[in-house]
Amino acid sequence: MLVKRVCIVGVGLMGGSMALALRLAQRTTVPRFPLHLTLVDRDPKTREAVKNLANVVTADFAEGVAEAELVILATPVRTVVHLLGELARIRPFGCMVMDIGSSKAAIENAMNHLPATFQAIGGHPMCGRETAGFSAATPDLFRKQTFVLCRNARTTPAIEEQAHRIVNLIGANLLLLPAELHDNIVAVVSHLPYVVAAALMRNAATMGDEHVWLVSSTGFRDTSRISGTDPTMMLDILLTNKTAVLDQLAHYQADLSALQKFIETEDEVGLRQWLTETQKQYLEYRRNKR
Amino acid sequence: MLVKRVCIVGVGLMGGSMALALRLAQRTTVPRFPLHLTLVDRDPKTREAVKNLANVVTADFAEGVAEAELVILATPVRTVVHLLGELARIRPFGCMVMDIGSSKAAIENAMNHLPATFQAIGGHPMCGRETAGFSAATPDLFRKQTFVLCRNARTTPAIEEQAHRIVNLIGANLLLLPAELHDNIVAVVSHLPYVVAAALMRNAATMGDEHVWLVSSTGFRDTSRISGTDPTMMLDILLTNKTAVLDQLAHYQADLSALQKFIETEDEVGLRQWLTETQKQYLEYRRNKR
Numbered sequence: 001m002l003v004k005r006v007c008i009v010g011v012g013l014m015g016g017s018m019a020l021a022l023r024l025a026q027r028t029t030v031p032r033f034p035l036h037l038t039l040v041d042r043d044p045k046t047r048e049a050v051k052n053l054a055n056v057v058t059a060d061f062a063e064g065v066a067e068a069e070l071v072i073l074a075t076p077v078r079t080v081v082h083l084l085g086e087l088a089r090i091r092p093f094g095c096m097v098m099d100i101g102s103s104k105a106a107i108e109n110a111m112n113h114l115p116a117t118f119q120a121i122g123g124h125p126m127c128g129r130e131t132a133g134f135s136a137a138t139p140d141l142f143r144k145q146t147f148v149l150c151r152n153a154r155t156t157p158a159i160e161e162q163a164h165r166i167v168n169l170i171g172a173n174l175l176l177l178p179a180e181l182h183d184n185i186v187a188v189v190s191h192l193p194y195v196v197a198a199a200l201m202r203n204a205a206t207m208g209d210e211h212v213w214l215v216s217s218t219g220f221r222d223t224s225r226i227s228g229t230d231p232t233m234m235l236d237i238l239l240t241n242k243t244a245v246l247d248q249l250a251h252y253q254a255d256l257s258a259l260q261k262f263i264e265t266e267d268e269v270g271l272r273q274w275l276t277e278t279q280k281q282y283l284e285y286r287r288n289k290r
Numbered sequence: 291m292l293v294k295r296v297c298i299v300g301v302g303l304m305g306g307s308m309a310l311a312l313r314l315a316q317r318t319t320v321p322r323f324p325l326h327l328t329l330v331d332r333d334p335k336t337r338e339a340v341k342n343l344a345n346v347v348t349a350d351f352a353e354g355v356a357e358a359e360l361v362i363l364a365t366p367v368r369t370v371v372h373l374l375g376e377l378a379r380i381r382p383f384g385c386m387v388m389d390i391g392s393s394k395a396a397i398e399n400a401m402n403h404l405p406a407t408f409q410a411i412g413g414h415p416m417c418g419r420e421t422a423g424f425s426a427a428t429p430d431l432f433r434k435q436t437f438v439l440c441r442n443a444r445t446t447p448a449i450e451e452q453a454h455r456i457v458n459l460i461g462a463n464l465l466l467l468p469a470e471l472h473d474n475i476v477a478v479v480s481h482l483p484y485v486v487a488a489a490l491m492r493n494a495a496t497m498g499d500e501h502v503w504l505v506s507s508t509g510f511r512d513t514s515r516i517s518g519t520d521p522t523m524m525l526d527i528l529l530t531n532k533t534a535v536l537d538q539l540a541h542y543q544a545d546l547s548a549l550q551k552f553i554e555t556e557d558e559v560g561l562r563q564w565l566t567e568t569q570k571q572y573l574e575y576r577r578n579k580r
Contacts (some may be wrong), residue, residue, distance in 0.1 A: 049571040059404045125508040130572070131443075146504050174505055182505075188494050189506035193513040196486050198568045203538060205571035206479050213578040214436050214465055216479035217416040221579070222512040223483040228572040230563035238553050238561065248493060249550055253543060255489045260539055263528050271528065275521035281495035282420070282518040288503040289511070 002165045003096065007038040009061060009083060011046050013129055014038075014100050014232075016205025019053055021170035024139040029169075040064035046134050064089050070162055073138035077106060077236040084110040087118075093187055094118040096159045098166070101239040102233065103186065104150045104179035112153040114184030119159035122150035122179060124186070125172055130228035140171070145171035150179040157163040187244035188207070194226050194251060203228035231280055292455045293386065297302040297328040297358035299351060299373060301336050302520075304390050305329075307425030308460065309343055315430040315459035319404030328356035336424050352380050360451040360452055363389040367396060374400040379406075382439070384408040386449045388456070390415055392523065393476065394440045395467035400445040409449035412440035415462055420518035430461070437462035439529050440469040477534035481527055485535070491517035532575060534567060573577060 008015045019039060026035045039054040040061055041047055047057045058064045065071050065087060073080045080101045087097060093118025101107050104122045111120040127145040129136055144151065147167045151160070167174045177185070201224045204212055238245055262271040293312055296312065298305045309329060316325045329344040331337055337347045348354045355361050355377060363370045370391045377387060384407025391397050394412045417435040420424055437457045441450070457464045491514045493504055501505070517532040528535055552561040 185505045189510040203542050215475045219516045222477040225507045250495050
């Protein structure tokens with residue numbers, strides 16, 4: 001059973017989709033379960049857009065979380081860390097708290113420092129879009145997508161059960177991972193892809209020839225797509241997952257340099273091997289994703 | 291009016307889609323125009339697959355082009371260059387020839403060296419897929435896509451008119467560019483994106499953790515997609531467009547290094563500017579593509 005009083009803080013793409021998905025689940029589950037939903041967002045336009053979705057809509061964090069049984073933090077990572085400190089102050093007798101931030105070690109650390117009256121778990125749904133904000137939110141964003149949960153010192157069976165319940169209600173697939181492993185993996189499959197796409201977009205934009213966009217096709221479009229990601233969210237990710245991101249960047253650039261060398265020296269044997277290996281890895285990945 | 295006797299050499303994704311698109315155009319144009327289509331491919335399975343599409347199917351280049359009025363070369367770039375030399379030998383009294391290879395300067399050079407009895411033009415449809423071969427071919431591959439034509443010393447009004455005719459019949463949008471500018475632009479919007487996607491795929495594949503593919507989502511999928519591109523085609527592209535590709539790679543890596551520095555030193559101002567600029571460039575690009 002999901003607790004009744006849920007408060008989602010940050011009603012952007014992720015928090016908004018979570019709110020929509022929980023409401024949809026509530027309305028389509030027989031028998032309906034009670035859900036008193038509070039949404040907290042500092043943007044007046046967002047608050048206006050979600051006024052029919054929630055029981056309470058507010059700009060004030062303290063007001064929003066005051067009576068919540070479960071608080072879901074859906075802001076950029078460093079704001080999650082900050083709000084966990086606030087929460088300890090506002091709710092000294094504790095509550096259940098979960099977050100859906102994009103890197104987990106910094107949040108795990110903050111959750112470990114919560115008073116023992118709190119029950120907490122880290123979460124990260126592996127889905128996203130290059131467009132941010134509630135206007136891009138959709139109730140089926142999480143459907144059939146992996147949802148990572150990370151335990152910490154404040155994780156109890158009760159908060160873990162609530163998290164499982166949510167993952168189930170929104171149609172996602174649960175995966176339990178330690179925060180550090182999670183952060184290493186997302187550096188590889190999410191943060192490095194952003195960096196790669198971003199540098200590609202910058203490279204094309206700075207060419208400054210009017211024909212560039214005319215000639216660009218689906219390959220460029222897909223490879224550069226996530227360069228549109230929200231800068232504030234990305235800033236927090238790159239700084240809170242600094243070590244793993246820098247490791248992957250170094251590894252990535254070393255591989256690019258190897259390729260560069262093959263092309264420079266016209267080493268056909270080395271180049272063909274690099275290209276053939278890569279295609280094989282792609283095919284292997286596609287097999288694993290089906 | 292399109293000439294009647296057309297020979298397409300190399301019936302992969304591009305050549306095969308060209309054959310399908312021309313046949314479809316022939317059958318849906320009123321009045322129907324005459325089209326005697328010869329397809330040349332060295333793969334017996336491909337020849338079997340296209341036997342109902344063509345009037346003549348053969349593995350033999352000399353036989354295929356012997357009576358063609360227009361030869362369309364749709365093989366990897368260095369094979370195009372080689373076949374242009376063969377063509378000069380086989381058809382000393384000349385014919386019309388066009389190619390659809392992915393880099394244009396090396397082909398322009400080879401076309402310039404054709405005997406003056408030949409009429410020639412370079413072509414490059416800006417569309418593609420990460421899956422190669424005739425089985426991936428489709429008659430609408432070129433529809434509404436940019437089709438670049440590059441003139442050379444052997445370009446006459448007659449071959450240029452034939453090329454325009456083809457671009458029109460297959461539903462593409464014509465863009466005339468000098469070969470060198472074409473090659474610089476595709477290094478930016480096509481060849482660098484491949485390299486970027488390939489190194490990303492390699493980075494993930496070498497992490498060697500079973501959870502990597504489970505955690506990966508649409509961002510990784512889209513950013514890495516073109517790493518599946520055919521190695522032989524890519525080898526020819528990277529070697530025949532060496533200078534432009536190396537220039538773009540150097541520029542790209544310098545930008546990555548700048549980002550790396552921002553993260554390392556936790557320079558929030560510099561990092562935020564980098565991220566914000568990038569998102570702006572992405573939004574500008576999307577506006578231009580609509």
